[in-house]
Amino acid sequence: MKLKIELPKRKDELLKSFALTLLALFVVGILLFPVYYMAMLSIKPSGALATTEIDLIPDKVTLSNYKDLLIGHTEGLIKTTDFEINAKDGTIKDSLNRYEIELHEVTIVGSYSSRFTLIDAQVLEREGGEERQEADDTQIIVRGELIKLSAKQVESTGGVKNLKVSAQRIIVKVSSPDEVPLDLSGFTKIDENTYEAQNVEMEIKEGGIISAEEATFTATDFAFIRLAKVGGEVPDYMKRSLLIATLTVILTLIFVIPSAYAFSRLKFFGREHVLYFYLMFTQVSGGLGIAGLVALYGMLVKLHLTNNIFVLPVIYAAGAVPFNTWLLKSYLDSIPPDFDEAALVDGAGYLQIIRHVLIPMSLPGLATVAIFAFIGGWTELILANLLLNQENYPLTVWLYTMLANLRSISWNQFAAAALIFALPVFIMFLLAQNYVRSGLTLGGLKE
Amino acid sequence: MDKRTIAALALILPGMIAFLFFNIYPILYSVYIAFTNAKLGNFPIQAPTAEPLRFVGLENFKWALSDPKFRSAFVWTWIFVATSVSLKVIVGILLSVLYNNKYVKGKFFYRALLIIPWALPLLFSVMVWRFMFDPVVGPINIMLKNLGVTNPPDWMTSVTWGFIALNIIEVWLAYPFMMTVITSALQSVPDTLIEAAIIDGANYWQRLTKVVIPIVSKPIAFATILTSAASFQYFLVPFIYNAGLFEDRFLLLYGYRKAFGSSVPHYGRAAAILLIATIVLAVYMFVNMRITRLQEGVKG
Numbered sequence: 001m002k003l004k005i006e007l008p009k010r011k012d013e014l015l016k017s018f019a020l021t022l023l024a025l026f027v028v029g030i031l032l033f034p035v036y037y038m039a040m041l042s043i044k045p046s047g048a049l050a051t052t053e054i055d056l057i058p059d060k061v062t063l064s065n066y067k068d069l070l071i072g073h074t075e076g077l078i079k080t081t082d083f084e085i086n087a088k089d090g091t092i093k094d095s096l097n098r099y100e101i102e103l104h105e106v107t108i109v110g111s112y113s114s115r116f117t118l119i120d121a122q123v124l125e126r127e128g129g130e131e132r133q134e135a136d137d138t139q140i141i142v143r144g145e146l147i148k149l150s151a152k153q154v155e156s157t158g159g160v161k162n163l164k165v166s167a168q169r170i171i172v173k174v175s176s177p178d179e180v181p182l183d184l185s186g187f188t189k190i191d192e193n194t195y196e197a198q199n200v201e202m203e204i205k206e207g208g209i210i211s212a213e214e215a216t217f218t219a220t221d222f223a224f225i226r227l228a229k230v231g232g233e234v235p236d237y238m239k240r241s242l243l244i245a246t247l248t249v250i251l252t253l254i255f256v257i258p259s260a261y262a263f264s265r266l267k268f269f270g271r272e273h274v275l276y277f278y279l280m281f282t283q284v285s286g287g288l289g290i291a292g293l294v295a296l297y298g299m300l301v302k303l304h305l306t307n308n309i310f311v312l313p314v315i316y317a318a319g320a321v322p323f324n325t326w327l328l329k330s331y332l333d334s335i336p337p338d339f340d341e342a343a344l345v346d347g348a349g350y351l352q353i354i355r356h357v358l359i360p361m362s363l364p365g366l367a368t369v370a371i372f373a374f375i376g377g378w379t380e381l382i383l384a385n386l387l388l389n390q391e392n393y394p395l396t397v398w399l400y401t402m403l404a405n406l407r408s409i410s411w412n413q414f415a416a417a418a419l420i421f422a423l424p425v426f427i428m429f430l431l432a433q434n435y436v437r438s439g440l441t442l443g444g445l446k447e
Numbered sequence: 448m449d450k451r452t453i454a455a456l457a458l459i460l461p462g463m464i465a466f467l468f469f470n471i472y473p474i475l476y477s478v479y480i481a482f483t484n485a486k487l488g489n490f491p492i493q494a495p496t497a498e499p500l501r502f503v504g505l506e507n508f509k510w511a512l513s514d515p516k517f518r519s520a521f522v523w524t525w526i527f528v529a530t531s532v533s534l535k536v537i538v539g540i541l542l543s544v545l546y547n548n549k550y551v552k553g554k555f556f557y558r559a560l561l562i563i564p565w566a567l568p569l570l571f572s573v574m575v576w577r578f579m580f581d582p583v584v585g586p587i588n589i590m591l592k593n594l595g596v597t598n599p600p601d602w603m604t605s606v607t608w609g610f611i612a613l614n615i616i617e618v619w620l621a622y623p624f625m626m627t628v629i630t631s632a633l634q635s636v637p638d639t640l641i642e643a644a645i646i647d648g649a650n651y652w653q654r655l656t657k658v659v660i661p662i663v664s665k666p667i668a669f670a671t672i673l674t675s676a677a678s679f680q681y682f683l684v685p686f687i688y689n690a691g692l693f694e695d696r697f698l699l700l701y702g703y704r705k706a707f708g709s710s711v712p713h714y715g716r717a718a719a720i721l722l723i724a725t726i727v728l729a730v731y732m733f734v735n736m737r738i739t740r741l742q743e744g745v746k747g
Contacts, residue, residue, distance in 0.1 A: 017550040024551045027542070028560055031619070035563060037586055038575045053593065054586050255462030262458035269452055274459070281470075283673075287680035287728055290699045291721040292473035294706050294714050295480055298491035299473060318465035325462065350454055379568040381683070386707060396570055400687065403574060411584060414574075422571035429566035 042066070042415035049411055065416035072232020076121035076149060080222035081113045085154055090212035092204060095159040099174045099182060101204070106167035108210060114160045116210075118217060120152035121227060129222075139227040146220050154212045161207035171196050181206045234395075234420060240309060241378055241394040247313035248377030249370045255321050256369060260328035261354050265337060275329075278322035289319065290382075297386060307389045316377050324369045331365030332358065371432040375425050395421050481507055481718035490714045507719035516694070517720060520701040524724075527610070527697070528678045531617045535674050536667070538618050539625025546626070547633050558630070565623035573687040576616045609692055616684055621674055632666035633659070665739075672735045679728055698724040 041049075042065055044058045067073075085108040092101040092108075129144025141147070172187065172195045174180045183202065187195035219225075262268070263275060281288070296315070297306075305311045340357045348356070359366065381396040388397060399421060402409055480490070482504060488497025511517045546554050546561070564572060579585050580602035591599040600608040636659055644654045685693035685700050694704050702724060706717035 013550070017552060020545070020548055020550040021552045024545055024548075024554075024557055027545065028557050031561060031622070032563060033586075034575045034579050034619070035567070038578060041578070049584050052589065054589055251465075255465055258458035259462045262455040266451055266455045266458075268455040271455070274463075284676070284680075284725075284728065284732070286677070286682070287699065287725060288470070288474055290680075290682055290703060291718075291725045292470065292477050293703065294485075294718045294721065295473040295476035296469070297706070298480070298485075298714070299476065301491035314465065315469045318462075318469035321462045321466040350458060375568070379570060381570055382686070399570060399574065403577060403687065411578060411581075415578070418571050418574045422567050425568045425571075426566050433562070433566070 038415050039419060041412055042419050044412055046410045046412045065410075065413045066420070068231040069234040069413060069417055069420065070232065072229050073120040073152075074122065074227050075230045076118035076151065076225055076227045077115065078118065078147075078149075078217070078219060078222055078225040079113075079115045080219040082111050082220045083114075083116070083222075084109045084218045085210070085212050085215050086218075087154070087212035087215035089214070090210065092163065092165075092208040092210050094206060094208040097175060098206075099172055099180055099208075101165075101208075102171040102173070103165065103167045103212075104169040106165060106170075106212070108212070109164045110160055110162060110207075112161050112163075112207070115157040116217065117155050117157060118149060118151035118153070119155075121217075122150050123227070124148045124150055124216070137229050140224065141227075142224045144222055144225070146218070147222060147225060148216065148218045150216050152214065154210070154215045154217050156210040159208050160210055161205065163204040163207050163210075164201070165204060166201040167199075169196070169198050170200055170202070233398075234417060237393060237395045237398045238420070240392065241396070244309060244312050244316075244380075244384075244394055245374045245377035247310065248316045249373045251313055251317035252320060252324055252369060252373035253366065255317055256324045256328050257354060257359070257366070258351075259321075259325050260332055261350070261358055263325065263329045264332035265340060275326075278325055281322045282326065285319065285322070293382070293386070296383075300387065306387050307392060309388065309392050309394075312380070312384060312387070313377060315383060316380055317373065320373060320376055324372060327372070328362070328365050328369050331362055331368070335361055368432050371428045375428055379425060477718045478722060480715055481722045483715050485714035485718070486716075487712045503715070507715045508723070510716060511719050511723060516701065519695040520698045520720075523610075523696040524679060524681075524698045527613070527681060528675050531614050531621075531678045531681075532671060532675045534614060534618045535621045535625050535678075536671055538622050539629050539670070540667070542622060542626045543629035543633055547630055558626075561626065562623040564619055569620070569683055570687060572620060573616065573684050576612070576619070577688060580612050603689060604692065606692060606696070609689060610696065613681075613685060613688065613693070616688070617678065617681065620684070621677065625670055625674065628666055628670040629663065632663040635666075636662050668739045672732070672739065675735075676728065676732055679724075679731065698727075 037054075040056070040058055043061050043063065044065075045060055045062050046065060046068075085106075087106055087108070088104070090103045090106050090108065092103070094100065125146065125148035126141070126144060127146040129141040129147075132140045132142070134140065170187075171190075172182065172184065174182075174193050174195075177193060182204065184195050186200050186202075187197045190196045263271060300306050300311065335358075339361065340353045343353050343357050379396060381400055384394055385397045385400060388394070393401070399414075399417060402414060402417070406414065482502055483490075483500055484498065484503045484506075485500055488494045489500040493500060542561070545551065546557055551557075567575075579587050582588055582599070582601045582603055585602070587602070588599040602608050602612045640658055640662075641654060644658050649657065680699060681697055682699040682703070685697050686703070690700065690704065690708060694701055694708070698720065702717050702720035705720060706712050706714050
């Protein structure tokens with residue numbers, strides 16, 4: 001269309017064109033920056049939030065925020081005395097901050113009563129122990145002989161003493177070289193207060209806080225282990241949002257198809273009045289919706305219909321009747337009436353005409369109405385927030401309550417959740433956007 | 448009634464009954480509540496110990512007019528309409544002119560990108576901006592700090608800065624609409640008319656004021672009125688952004704909070720506030736339509 005680029009012939013025009021195109025690009029960048037930044041945020045590792053500079057391109061990309069929200073992971077807590085950790089990378093930090101040991105391809109063996117948290121834990125092998133299942137899928141095993149788990153991350157909840165370490169590479173950073181309770185004889189000094197050694201074994205009497213990544217954790221004669229599911233709550237909310245939105249679509253089509261047909265094809269008393277009334281309502285519906293909220297709430301409480309997820313689609317579909325009727329009526333107006341009039345002459349009933357003639361012919365119009373209805377049901381917040389209790393929250397209300405309580409979740413995960421919520425709407429809008437523009441001029445449509 | 452009317456009624460009724468029951472009836476019922484003492488205890492369900500629900504005449508309206516918070520909300524709603532609408536129109540015109548300029552290459556592509564805010568659900572957009580304006584981790588304050596502002600504003604808890612933030616958010620939310628309307632208006636100016644003006648010796652300014660503006664002013668006025676109605680009905684954005692902070696800044700929000708956001712809900716007063724807001728909006732729209740004679744435009 002207008003993508004063809006013609007280079008202007010004169011030099012000052014070329015310069016002008018260059019400057020203005022640059023300005024146009026810059027303005028696009030500014031205007032879309034917030035959305036871009038939110039998307040970037042969602043693929044950064046959790047907790048990696050800059051407070052001093054804006055990094056436009058994340059240096060580490062991860063889908064773990066999405067995975068945590070959609071699937072979740074198992075978090076283990078184990079109490080044991082004898083353990084062995086085999087890990088790709090790990091650190092041991094002295095609780096008095098005298099040293100910090102960085103380990104690669106390491107085996108840590110210990111015998112000291114301690115607790116560990118294991119992120120993304122998976123049981124590989126197990127012997128003995130009493131097993132107990134709790135209501136929320138939490139698994140507890142008490143006094144087992146042996147358990148072997150793989151985990152993305154292992155962390156001790158306090159300092160662990162008497163450790164034996166063997167690793168391919170060890171780097172020790174000390175705060176002051178004079179008072180280090182470590183034997184650094186086999187190490188070479190690589191920097192100030194930093195020592196390195198390859199393929200060594202060492203004993204760390206004072207121990208410290210262990211943390212390891214990509215690890216296998218083996219415990220013998222452990223006291224207990226508790227495996228709980230963390231995250232993965234989004235599908236639950238999504239399910240409810242999807243249910244509400246789907247029912248809104250079905251009800252909208254039931255409400256709108258017959259009446260759009262009647263307004264488009266039949267001449268009857270009061271037709272113009274109702275159409276004008278519907279049109280006026282679409283222009284002020286937002287404010288009137290809030291104005292009627294007090295009474296609607298009172299009505300539903302009296303009818304015992306609060307905290308009922310099936311009431312919402314009816315209200316959403318009913319509220320959008322004027323807009324959707326107009327939308328579909330305008331579409332039907334653009335289809336020549338010859339076919340359905342012929343069917344009428346042949347003796348078909350109105351419902352037969354709608355079913356066999358109009359629905360097949362107006363599929364794009366129906367799809368648009370369905371998309372609007374779906375977006376309406378998927379994104380509504382105020383009523384759902386007012387009427388539903390926590391066990392019935394759809395995505396919108398969950399996001400809204402999270403926004404008020406951001407301490408409990410990282411912004412990265414929140415951004416991912418927000419994008420999961422927005423993406424279906426975005427795609428549907430793009431599918432229906434030509435009709436949105438025509439919906440804009442709805443007020444200008446002639447009958 | 449002839450057969451055709453009955454058939455038409457049967458086809459229209461399912462949708463219409465649902466609409467009347469869930470939209471029109473609550474509005475009428477709200478009007479009734481506005482004249483009662485409905486509050487916690489006697490509404491929606493009468494508690495035995497509470498004061499019975501009764502008709503109180505204009506008491507709620509008298510209360511509203513003497514309530515300092517209502518007055519503040521009323522005044523600030525209009526201030527918001529004035530500031531946000533001016534900004535929206537200015538930004539809309541500037542963007543339309545820029546992306547309609549013949550020297551800009553790839554206009555089609557930019558316009559397609561620029562309507563993205565329109566395609567996003569409002570809740571998502573407000574959450575994005577809530578992050579943008581976060582005092583500690585938000586990019587706006589980080590940028591201000593990098594520019595040497597040692598004490599950047601607190602967009603979250605300061606009413607003044609929060610109000611400015613809401614204006615920025617509203618402009619961002621509304622520019623795709625403004626831009627689309629104004630751009631199509633600009634494109635409807637016939638090239639031959641401008642060429643004729645150039646041949647007649649009109650300079651750029653004269654062409655703008657004598658040829659372009661008279662043609663585009665009507666669609667712009669139309670968009671301005673619609674968007675000012677949207678500004679007046681501003682509810683969801685302050686509600687999501689920080690409902691408590693803006694309670695006495697936006698009429699609809701104040702009405703909502705009187706019913707559902709306070710420890711002692713007063714439904715009668717809330718309904719009265721919302722009724723006043725609705726009437727003011729209706730009068731405002733009516734006057735605007737009359738002044739600009741837009742209904743003629745609507746009828747084509």
